Amino acid sequence: MPKRAKELSAIEVKRLAEGVHPVGGVAGLYLQVVGQGKSWLLRATVGAKRREIGLGAYPEVTLANAREKAAHTREMIRQGVDPVEQRKALRAELVAAQKRGLLFADAVDLFAPIKAKKLSAGKYREQWRDSLDKYAVPELGKMLVGDISRDDLLRVLRPLWDAKTVTADKLRRKIHEVLEHAAANGHRSGDNPARWEGNLKSEFSEVSAATENYPALQLKDLPRWWEALSRRDGMGAAALRFQTMTATRAGAVRYMSWSEVDLPGRVWTVQPGRQSSKISRRDGPRRVPLTDEMIALLEALPRQERSDLVFWAPRGGALSDATLGKVMRTLHDADVKAGGAGFVDAKTGEAAVPHGNRSAFKVWASEKAGYDWNLSEAALWHKLGNKVEQAYARTDMLDRRKAMMSDWCRCLRGDVAPKLVALLGGAA
Incomplete structure (x- = not known):
């Protein structure tokens, strides 16, 4: 013993x-x-x-x-x-209970930096969580991620879907990712209520990239707006002028480099996969014909040492996504302050935004100037026709687009394009 x-x-x-x-x-x-x-x-x-x-x-x-x-x-x-x-x-059990107690707002905070590492620098990294903070967190932020249901998702998405379908679908995808991350770390179990197939798809219409309309300039306001923009100095104003003349996306212009520009050949070429170009790596390069007005703008730009960017921020690097939008708002506010109506979308009455300039170009090209639909679609970098037609397409109609873009630049200045004069029977 x-x-x-x-x-x-x-x-x-x-x-x-x-x-x-x-x-x-x-x-x-x-x-x-x-x-x-x-x-x-x-x-x-x-x-x-x-x-x-x-x-x-x-x-x-x-x-x-x-x-x-x-x-x-x-x-x-x-x-x-x-x-x-x-x-x-x-x-x-205690750890599991603590994990199950995670709030949706905290789940967004945990996942956002992880998602940022997967995104390229620029607006998507900087603004990925903006719609979550604006639309989802106010409704779901104080809810436990384990308690969020399909009905909660419908409460968030229904008010957005008809008016801003693309934004609503992107929001749904972000919520799905946040909840997937929470589930992987033990914070919730069961089906993801933000799932599309076999779930939310039965409640909402299919999403089309063209569903959401951005507030666009009215054609009658174009010359007045262009004159106001042309009086403004600064890199942001110059970038907005170039984006409007080319009818390209703001991101493509903000990350535009001199190595992409062939001034003697009068063409700007953007390769697939280039940052903020929205050109898939499976697609071919996109070319933009440079008119006299575009070349004059580019040649007048100051260049920054040790940077190939065409449009650059004062502190270096690319312009932020908000820069061009701020110029648009400033022009609108100044016009209203001077007693004008501002620069607003004809249907919604909302102040026009840079992306809406592409819509203004499309309306002008197809309805006013009488250009072929596919020609203006090519200028907007949209895919033409069905998959079979796309497979056999071997041209981007660059030469034909040169005349169209020159006419568009004249429209911005308030001049009547030659093609439009012909359509009007020779009347100026």
Whole structure:
């Protein structure tokens, strides 16, 4: 029979030197002293395993408390319970409960920097979470991610879907990613309520890239707006002028480089996959014919040392996505302040935005100037026809587009294009 340890008093325990000392009262109870640190241990055999079970620090856990906890632990072992495994299970349950308690707003905060690493620098990295903060977080932010249901998603998406279908679908995809990340980390289980197939698809119409209309300039306002823009200095105003003349996307212009420009050949070429171009790597390069007005603008631009960017920010790097929009708003506000009507979309009355300039070009080309639909589609970098037609397409109609873009530049200045004069029977 093992020797029974002497039952130490509280004073004797307090005086113990460094080492591991039996304190008596309960078999296997020890005080471990390491430097200034002291803690309680219970040595016991659990099944076939020899365990050292921590019972807390001394003096926070007194001698009397330690003996009480040791006796209780011994009784658990006699009943066939492994205290160490039980403690692990309780800790795991606590961690799981804490994870299940994650709020949607916190889930967005956790996932946003992870998503940012997967995105190219620029507006998508900077603004990825904007629609989440604007539309989803106000409704879902204080909800536990594990409690968010399909009905909650419908409450967020329904008010947006008809008016801003593309924005609503992008928002749905972002919520889906946030909830997927939360589920992967144990914060929720079950189906993702933002899933499209077999779920939200039955509630909403299919998404088309052309569904959402951006506020566009009215053709009657174009010359007045262009004159106001032409009086403004600065790189942002120059970029907006070039974006409007070329009818390209703002991102393609903001990251435009001099290496893409062939001034003698009068063409700007953007390769597939180039940042913010929205040209798939599976597609071919996109070419833009440069008119006299475009070339004059480019030749007048100051160049930045050690940078190939055509339009650059004062502190270096590309212009932000907000820069061109700010110029548009400034022009609108200034016109209103001067007693004008501003520059607003004919249908919605909203102030026009840079992307809406592409719509203005499309309306002008197809309805006013009488240019072929496919010609203006090529200028907008849209895919033409069905997949079979796209497979056999071998031209981007660059030469034919040169005349169209020259006429468009004349329209911006308020001149009547030659093609339009012909359509009007020669009347200017």
